[in-house]
Amino acid sequence: MLSDEQIAHFHTFGFLVMRQAFATDEAEALISEADAAYAEKLDRGGDESAYLWASEVVEERPALMRLLEDDRIYLATSELLGEDFIWIGSEVMWGIDPKLADHTWHFDGHKTSRHLDYPRTKVMLYLDQQRRETGAIRVIPGSHRDPFHRSLFPLQDAHLGGDPSPFGIDGPEMPACAIETDPGDLVFFNQWLYHAVYGKTGKRRVIVLKFGPRPKTEAHLAMLRDGAPNAFKPHASFLKSGRPRIRRLTEEIGKLAR
Numbered sequence: 001m002l003s004d005e006q007i008a009h010f011h012t013f014g015f016l017v018m019r020q021a022f023a024t025d026e027a028e029a030l031i032s033e034a035d036a037a038y039a040e041k042l043d044r045g046g047d048e049s050a051y052l053w054a055s056e057v058v059e060e061r062p063a064l065m066r067l068l069e070d071d072r073i074y075l076a077t078s079e080l081l082g083e084d085f086i087w088i089g090s091e092v093m094w095g096i097d098p099k100l101a102d103h104t105w106h107f108d109g110h111k112t113s114r115h116l117d118y119p120r121t122k123v124m125l126y127l128d129q130q131r132r133e134t135g136a137i138r139v140i141p142g143s144h145r146d147p148f149h150r151s152l153f154p155l156q157d158a159h160l161g162g163d164p165s166p167f168g169i170d171g172p173e174m175p176a177c178a179i180e181t182d183p184g185d186l187v188f189f190n191q192w193l194y195h196a197v198y199g200k201t202g203k204r205r206v207i208v209l210k211f212g213p214r215p216k217t218e219a220h221l222a223m224l225r226d227g228a229p230n231a232f233k234p235h236a237s238f239l240k241s242g243r244p245r246i247r248r249l250t251e252e253i254g255k256l257a258r
């Protein structure tokens with residue numbers, strides 16, 4: 001389904017965009033699901049400052065669970081990560097946490113427990129138009145690999161409260177690529193890739209699906225137990241599902257917990 005060029009793009013630059021993978025009516029149905037989740041979890045009666053950033057919303061909503069076995073996501077992920085990949089979890093964002101309206105440069109994980117050979121991957125469905133200055137995710141292509149990854153540690157330090165302009169420039173000026181999206185686009189990115197968002201605005205509804213290869217080494221297991229412990233406690237929706245792809249994503253995973 002993916003071309004060799006798309007696969008090479010993901011591995012070389014650390015991300016891949018599939019434009020208009022979902023048609024307008026499909027994107028609208030996903031927006032309705034995100035709105036319904038927001039209303040259920042958090043509707044403060046029109047309080048414009050309310051926002052939601054929650055895990056396990058996807059797992060609780062059958063219409064969102066179907067995304068996991070959808071060819072456009074399941075097959076593409078298996079081509080990027082290998083056929084034996086696992087579910088790591090989900091996030092749904094609705095609105096903006098004011099503390100993160102600018103989400104400074106970082107990778108997902110810790111400097112002390114990096115395993116760049118284990119490509120934890122996020123699939124992002126941005127359900128509102130995102131542009132460079134107004135909330136599009138920015139990435140530094142190729143920064144998921146050493147030695148470039150390591151040379152950007154000052155950005156991770158800045159994210160955690162260190163010198164805010166370690167290379168003598170502010171975050172928004174960092175040499176990078178803004179992935180501007182429209183509803184229906186899919187963005188896959190390796191979580192070791194340095195990424196940031198500036199100028200989030202509006203409802204900014206986003207569905208995030210997280211996957212990784214089935215961990216084979218003790219180091220990878222330890223990293224996941226530390227950084228993504230929910231991966232080892234599959235939600236009931238996986239356990240009771242009769243759908244082969246859904247079952248496979250968490251098959252035997254509980255045995256790896258410790």
Ligand SMILES: O=C(O)CCC(=O)C(=O)O
Pocket residue numbers: 103108136137195196197206
């Ligand atoms: O909001 C986004 O687009 C990306 C969020 C982010 O940086 C993260 O989840 O690590």
